Amino acid sequence: MIPEATVARLPIYLRTLMEAAAAHETTISSERLAELGGVNAAKVRKDLSYLGSLGTRGVGYDVEFLLFEISRELGLTRDWPVIIVGLGNLGHALANYKGFGARGFQVVGLVDVDPTRVGEEIAGITVRHLDDLPVMASELRPAIGVIATPAPVAQDVADRLVAAGVTSILNFAPGVLSVPKGVAVRKVDLSIELQILSFHQQRQAAQHA
């Protein structure tokens, strides 16, 4: 089984390889891949070895081949329909975010509870009511749900998404979500990141005192 930490780095290799491909490099060493990706070369080799024996000793890795293998491993050779719940500041920005659909993530549905927002069209998609989720689920078969709601309703939204068959959730609301086993949750929490930076900032300041 591929370690979680490795999975989290595969996207980095993917991006790095795309840059290499764009620069017309056909082959790449673990050394160079590591340098471009900001990691250690041994780690690159170990990570890639989990996907199989993909390189050629004495030569390196074939850029195109590796791109394909990683894409396949990450499940990026197919499209994943995405539903965004909560269209405040952030949800709006996400709905309009172009790079979103870039690699196979297709926003297929937008959901909110605010009656003034329901019916609005954002990035070509009409916002529907949270209560419509079951219907939308059978229509759109969403795989990934993005929660961009205020914290207090995030758990309820998560429950509804899970009930609608979503098994992957990207949560921007602060707080812990509890979901059944088999449902993957990734959390993006701005205020946690800022607080971690604050800690470093304070330590930095203490050193200069």
Next chain:
Amino acid sequence: MIPEATVARLPIYLRTLMEAAAAHETTISSERLAELGGVNAAKVRKDLSYLGSLGTRGVGYDVEFLLFEISRELGLTRDWPVIIVGLGNLGHALANYKGFGARGFQVVGLVDVDPTRVGEEIAGITVRHLDDLPVMASELRPAIGVIATPAPVAQDVADRLVAAGVTSILNFAPGVLSVPKGVAVRKVDLSIELQILSFHQQRQAAQHA
């Protein structure tokens, strides 16, 4: 020294404690704190022990006291001026994000290169040009820089922020930033998160096949 992993969890305890305080609980056990924060009780105790001996055996932790101690450790007892660079979709949303300033993070400056955006007023702050950064730095003394630009210019922006005296960076642009030692960088990468979810989604699908 406090382990990095512990620092990353302190904000979670902080939020949990604020909920407990709001519910008028005056004392809390590691068990309960763990449950609310979605972690293990032994971990809570070990984490908190790095800040000192803050609890009372047989009783638990005093909510208000612990709130203060964690806040202080994270450097949240003072304000950190924040500058946002890049006011596209995301930067805009960030500039308007209220919860941002909630705990001592004050957005003091907005920067872009697009002449059509420079001069625009967002959330009461006038957008200035990237070239003004040195001047803004001496005026505003920013501690934290938020990069919400397209990937290709992120490194240049980071260099300028560092030159302007910023020692903490929150980077929303994909890719690796190289910064001098002593500068802290936290990365928030939407597409990496989605790709990790894609991996789980694919594994999930494989299991149900």
Next chain:
DNA sequence: AGATGTGAAGCGGTTCACAGCT
């Protein structure tokens, strides 16, 4: 009695160093 604080064991991930292949 009850909950903290912590040595020690356990675990996952990183890094080293080199055998093995081209």
Next chain:
DNA sequence: AGCTGTGAACCGCTTCACATCT
């Protein structure tokens, strides 16, 4: 000769289990 693939050492974090204190 050169670079991959990988066993083994290492490291940091997690978890256990219990001595310690109120």
